[in-house]
Amino acid sequence: MHTKNQRWNWMFVPEIAEGKCKQCGECVDICPADVLVVDNNETVVANPADCLGCESCVSVCPEEAITVKEV
Template sequence: MYQVTVDKEKCDGKGECVDTCPANVFEIKDGKSEPVNMDECLGCESCIEVCPNDAIAVNEV
């Protein structure tokens, strides 16, 4: 399993992670990305690569 965290201070809410994540982990809520579906995370780290603000962390737990 993976723990996905979004730093809300850094997130600009433009949703690159939403568009990129193959497992639909993210949703935009109140203008920020939230990992609402973390159980489905594959650990591919595509979200980390695509985030322009370095707001996402993915850790195996």
């Protein structure tokens, strides 16, 4: 049984396939936790610990360049 204040022992981390990503910024715009940024024409995972695991970035990516891994 889980208690109300129990913390989970996993986190989610987005991974970007550099060869597929076209830096369109769709993932950056949709992310509710501001995990991704486009910096110097490269999409990067700037705040991986903030990822909610919602996979909004995965669903919006036109190049299918993003996966979210549970770690």
